Amino acid sequence: MxxxxxxxxxxxxxxxxxxxxxxxxxxxxxxxxxxxxxxxxxxxxxxxxxxxxxxxxxxxxxxxxxxxxxxxxxxxxxxxxxxxxxxxxxxxxxxxxxxxxxxxxxxxxxxxxxxxxxxxxxxxxxxxxxxxxxxxxxxxxxxxxxxxxxxxxxxxxxxxxxxxxxxxxxxxxxxxxxxxxxxxxxxxxxxxxxxxxxxxxxxxxxxxxxxxxxxxxxxxxxxxxxxxxxxxxxxxxxxxxxxxxxxxxxxxxxxxxxxxxxxxxxxxxxxxxxxxxxxxxxxxxxxxxxxxxxxLNEPTKFKDVSWIKPTKYVGVWWEMITGKSTWAYNDLTSVQLGITDYSKTKPNGKHAANTAHVKEYIDFAAKNGLDAVLVEGWNEGWEDWFGKTKDYVFDFVTPYPDFDVQELHRYAASKNIKMIMHHETSSSVRNYERHLDTAYKFMKANGYDAVKSGYVGNMIPRGEHHYGQWLNNHYLYAIQKAAEYKIMVNAHEAVRPTGLARTYPNLIGNESARGTEYEAFGGNNADHTTILPFTRLIGGPMDYTPGIFETRVSVYNPENNSFVHSTLARQLALYVTMYSPLQMAADLPETYNKYMDAFQFIKDVAVDWDDTKVLEAEPGDYITFARKAKGKDNWFVGRTNDEVARTSKIDFSFLDSGKKYTATIYADAKDANYETNPKAYTIRKMEVTSKTKLTQYCAPGGGYAISIMAK
CATH class of the missing domain: 2.70.98.10 (Beta-galactosidase; Chain A, domain 5)
Incomplete structure (x- = not known):
């Protein structure tokens, strides 16, 4: 060169x-x-x-x-x-x-x-x-x-x-x-x-x-x-x-x-x-x-997932949210665990979590093919739990005198019904972690495979926040610890989900948004459930607790004038539009017994799915989902509508070609309105195929639900 x-x-x-x-x-x-x-x-x-x-x-x-x-x-x-x-x-x-x-x-x-x-x-x-x-x-x-x-x-x-x-x-x-x-x-x-x-x-x-x-x-x-x-x-x-x-x-x-x-x-x-x-x-x-x-989350950490089961449940909850009943056993204003002798206190007569009443919920669940019963307010300490900076609030194992844990375990098992325990921490996180192993052992010993945890109020340690690094580590610790005992977790007031249920599928539910309980606190806006699937549900399912048929809260508590901002037909639709493997029939058994024709949809609807189609959607206006039940050829359609009356137009092309199905349509009546006539609904049956098209009226705050059963 x-x-x-x-x-x-x-x-x-x-x-x-x-x-x-x-x-x-x-x-x-x-x-x-x-x-x-x-x-x-x-x-x-x-x-x-x-x-x-x-x-x-x-x-x-x-x-x-x-x-x-x-x-x-x-x-x-x-x-x-x-x-x-x-x-x-x-x-x-x-x-x-x-x-x-x-x-x-x-x-x-x-x-x-x-x-x-x-x-x-x-x-x-x-x-x-x-x-x-x-x-x-x-x-x-x-x-x-x-x-x-x-x-x-x-x-x-x-x-x-x-x-x-x-x-x-x-x-x-x-x-x-x-x-x-x-x-x-x-x-x-x-x-x-x-x-x-x-x-x-x-x-x-x-x-x-x-x-x-x-x-x-x-x-x-x-x-x-x-x-x-x-x-x-x-x-x-x-x-x-x-x-x-x-x-x-x-x-x-x-x-x-x-x-x-x-x-x-x-x-x-x-x-x-x-x-x-x-x-x-x-x-x-x-x-x-x-x-x-x-x-973007890691695969599941569990080799055995057979114990994780989608669940449909009822619970001693809505009657307390509305003010009909209480979580507390008595009307004392100050109690201390280990010091207060509840057997010597006077019951208030409104305590819902008592053995006889819980058996009524168990009977209703068994009769209607539901899986489980949630009970809140069963344990000592509810008299002064809220708004107090108490470190030792609950011990999660000591029941009130009128709640017989062993008897209810026996009775529920005899009816093939599971029990869901409630752990309200009152945001005293250090106290919860001290008791967590003991609490989970107590659950398993008494037939509880799932827990609803709560974090209401300001955090203890003082100054920490619900969504900080320290608390996020706690929520995950509770989920991981629960998995050691094969317990499913439904966390309320915890951090909003970010897809971690893929890695830890025993995180079967979360709240982390305004749920149905707010309907008793003044009401959610009529467009609420047309937005949540676009926002809160992006990270994981929500325990929204739908299924309220008696929309006037004053029927249960004359001092509460709130009402549910939804028609009865839309309450059915929410089982499809508000996805969760954990679904509650949230109203009282005596109310469901008055509307068993509509309750049939809640009995039929699945909680786990093989396929999902979005038929119509516009955030803030409406959403229509069609979902295919896990392992079956049955489909369910749900439509949630905002405060504007609308007409839904869908076709059934998602169905298998050449097959015939029986569709049961639970819809708003022509004069239905979430404010003035919420319980006006119609039920009709028709044969449908993949070529069927449907035009369906949706009332203000309304919607419809359809069960589609293969012939």
Missing amino acids: NRKQNNKSLNYSKLLAFICLLIFSGNVSGQELKSPDANLVANFSLADGGVPTYSLKYKGKDVIKTSKLGLELKEGKSLMNGFAISDSKTSTFSETWKPVWGEVKEILNHYNELAVTLTQKETNRFIIIRLRLFNDGLGFRYEFPEQKNLDYFVIKEEKTQFALAGDHKAFWLPGDYDTQEYSTVTSNLSEVRSKMKAAVTPNASQTTFSPTGLQTPLMMKSKDGLYINIHEAALINYSLMSLNLDDKNMVLESWLTPDAVGDKGYMQAPCLSPWRTIIVSDKAGDILTSKLTYN
Whole structure:
């Protein structure tokens, strides 16, 4: 090689090295990632100063404009800038997995992945940002590998941004560290600030943080017809993420829940953040059927799942919520466990959890083919549990004098009925953990395979919040401990779900939103159940407790003038539209006995499914689901409607071709109205096939339910 050729070779090598340097320092256009169907395109790049950024498009439309990534640390240089790309890997993954219970028999988990390693030269630290792009959306997270210069660190704030492409219509709740139990506000994002004060209604425990703070899942609709949902998946050993809105620039930024001293996360590498999720489509129904949140969680930790069973139950609950009965045994204003002798106190005569009364619920469940009975208020301590800063509130094993645990175990078993125990912690979490092993042993010894836990009130330890890292670890600990005893958990007032039920399928239910109980506290808005499947249910099922037939609360308690903002027909529909493997027939047995023709749907409807179709959907207006019962050829349809009378038009093409079915339609009568005539319903039967089409009237606050049985 002559000198001229050698110089050319050296110059070429220098040019190639320079190009590589540009690529891996982020000074070029960035790295593109496409979804398997190529409709979604994500872009990752480093902006000036080595700032990580990403963007997302759907069918050429902006979903998320260029947005910053990173974390601010309590001490030392932040993980927000000064990065160079030191490695980048892409991969493709596809599998089909079967959930233990769910809306479908099988779930496709198919994504393209980009993992970018970022090195911070000044500190010699490195992190990985991992992006997974599915056909229905994007998930990304921060990963902190084991390393010398980033071992223990405290998060001051996560600074993930979601720069929106416009002033979207949003379905939002006020950002809060302690509750999700607010009514959803529907407005443009630019109106959040002006509507926030009215949106923050009283709650047993609440801590709002910003005049533009919002909760996830946040459902939005753009002016050009995109449906966008922002949430998180796999919330483990981390604080829950809320969003703070910059309403001038339409940028959402992550806002973590702090602990008692204001810190937002204690981390030790190797560790991970939860996934930040963006589900997007130009069809509303695609948001409802997305399984992205579950797919970003790990497979189940349990080898044996035979003990985890979807359940339909009744319970001693609604009569206490309405004020007809009480949780407390007597009317004392101060009691102390181990000191107060309940056998020497005078019963108030309204205590619902007594042996004879619970047997009536067991009889009703057995007669009507239900699985279980929940009993609240069975244990000592309810007289002064609420609003007190008591560490030792309940011991979870000592029943009131009128509640015979052993006899009820015997009686329920003789009727083939399971019992569900109630553990209200009064948010005294340290006390609950002290008693947890003993409580679970007590449950198993007395035939209880499921527990409804509650976390009402301000947290003890004082200053901690319901959604902070410490409490999130507690909720998971309770689920894991329950699994050791083969106990299913239905957690109320706990952190909202993020798909963890895939990993821990004994988490069979959650509340974490305004459920039916609020109908006795003034009422949920008529559009409430047309929104929740787009928001709260994105992360997992809700124990909504539907099935209220007597919609006037004053019938049970003359001092309570609240009413259920729903027609009776829609109460039936909720068993289909509000998915849960744990479904309660929430009203009183004596009321159901008056409407057994309508109660037949509750008896028939499944709680586990092989297939799910969205027939109609528009958030805030209406939703119509069709679901196929697990292992059967029977389908069930449910329609929930807002406060506007509407006509539903569906076809039955989801049915098997060539087969005939008998459809029983439970519908609003022509004069039905959730405010003035809620119990006006009709029941009719007709033969249907895959070619049948149906036009059905839906009253204000109404809907319909259909059972479709194969002939």
